[in-house]
Amino acid sequence: MRLTHLADYAVVMMTAAARREPCARLSATDLSQDTGVPLPTAQKLMQRLAAHGLLVGHRGAGGGYALARPVGEITLADIVEAVEGPFAMTVCSEGRTDCALDAHCRVKPHMGIVGDKVRGALGAVSLQELAQ
Amino acid sequence: MRLTHLADYAVVMMTAAARREPCARLSATDLSQDTGVPLPTAQKLMQRLAAHGLLVGHRGAGGGYALARPVGEITLADIVEAVEGPFAMTVCSEGRTDCALDAHCRVKPHMGIVGDKVRGALGAVSLQELAQ
DNA sequence: CCTAAATCGGACTGGAAAGCTCCGATTAGA
DNA sequence: TCTAATCGGAGCTTTCCAGTCCGATTTAGG
Numbered sequence: 189m190r191l192t193h194l195a196d197y198a199v200v201m202m203t204a205a206a207r208r209e210p211c212a213r214l215s216a217t218d219l220s221q222d223t224g225v226p227l228p229t230a231q232k233l234m235q236r237l238a239a240h241g242l243l244v245g246h247r248g249a250g251g252g253y254a255l256a257r258p259v260g261e262i263t264l265a266d267i268v269e270a271v272e273g274p275f276a277m278t279v280c281s282e283g284r285t286d287c288a289l290d291a292h293c294r295v296k297p298h299m300g301i302v303g304d305k306v307r308g309a310l311g312a313v314s315l316q317e318l319a320q
Numbered sequence: 321m322r323l324t325h326l327a328d329y330a331v332v333m334m335t336a337a338a339r340r341e342p343c344a345r346l347s348a349t350d351l352s353q354d355t356g357v358p359l360p361t362a363q364k365l366m367q368r369l370a371a372h373g374l375l376v377g378h379r380g381a382g383g384g385y386a387l388a389r390p391v392g393e394i395t396l397a398d399i400v401e402a403v404e405g406p407f408a409m410t411v412c413s414e415g416r417t418d419c420a421l422d423a424h425c426r427v428k429p430h431m432g433i434v435g436d437k438v439r440g441a442l443g444a445v446s447l448q449e450l451a452q
Numbered sequence: 453c454c455t456a457a458a459t460c461g462g463a464c465t466g467g468a469a470a471g472c473t474c475c476g477a478t479t480a481g482a
Numbered sequence: 483t484c485t486a487a488t489c490g491g492a493g494c495t496t497t498c499c500a501g502t503c504c505g506a507t508t509t510a511g512g
Contacts (some may be wrong), residue, residue, distance in 0.1 A: 380509025
């Protein structure tokens with residue numbers, strides 16, 4: 189029950205962005221230098237965060253990314269979900285039924301509820317709190 | 321943010337044990353047949369669960385495992401923590417400081433709190449609820 | 453006392469997913 | 483129109499997890 193390195197990096201980068209001016213243009217290079225995250229990795233992460241609507245990208249010279257929403261409306265759950273995928277405690281919660289235990293499993297109906305609880309715990313932490 | 325297969329298997333096995341009589345002797349073979357978990361994997365999991373005080377092992381002929389506590393006093397958090405290790409969102413929360421971002425990281429102090437929240441969410445679910 | 457059954461502990465192999473890097477496509481500014 | 487800086491996707495290497503096997507230890511029963 190721990191975050192992947194990519195999700196950890198994403199949280200660090202988003203908090204670094206939250207400390208800047210709102211709507212400021214942030215390039216992947218800028219955040220890479222601020223946080224220490226390797227540049228190619230930072231690029232890949234910002235792509236995913238933009239694809240999930242947490243950042244908006246502006247291309248071309250002078251472009252970069254900007255927070256899509258106010259810092260109070262972006263939660264830890266949003267960031268983790270953008271990088272790691274949906275909060276499913278088990279693979280069978282995602283619709284996949286290729287589980288060898290599926291026939292005898294009596295726990296499956298409860299796992300969706302558990303996932304929601306975990307998501308609620310992370311959803312209660314906003315970027316504003318993380319940035320102090 | 322998902323459980324490993326081993327933790328998933330452990331939850332299924334513990335719920336299967338919870339449906340038996342309290343204090344019943346359960347061998348790894350029994351639970352393996354009931355749940356469909358491969359026998360060697362079941363053995364390894366029960367070792368870990370016993371090492372963390374969730375099961376008590378009885379060696380020798382007629383031996384087996386039994387739940388160490390009533391089903392209402394064993395939570396999902398206990399099981400996951402026994403198999404996956406402590407609830408640390410990041411490696412730096414466990415005391416390791418070999419993180420390249422450590423110097424600039426301003427999020428580290430908050431991660432311990434986040435881990436506690438997640439643990440609380442899983443700690444609110446007891447074996448009794450999972451077994452219906 | 454002896455046999456048999458079952459747990460405990462370790463080390464080893466295979467496989468999947470994460471993590472990192474490089475290269476092409478697109479766009480704004482001069 | 484040309485240049486420069488960025489977004490976006492594809493590929494590869496590496497690390498960690500999952501599964502398996504073996505031997506050692508212990509206890510109940512005949």
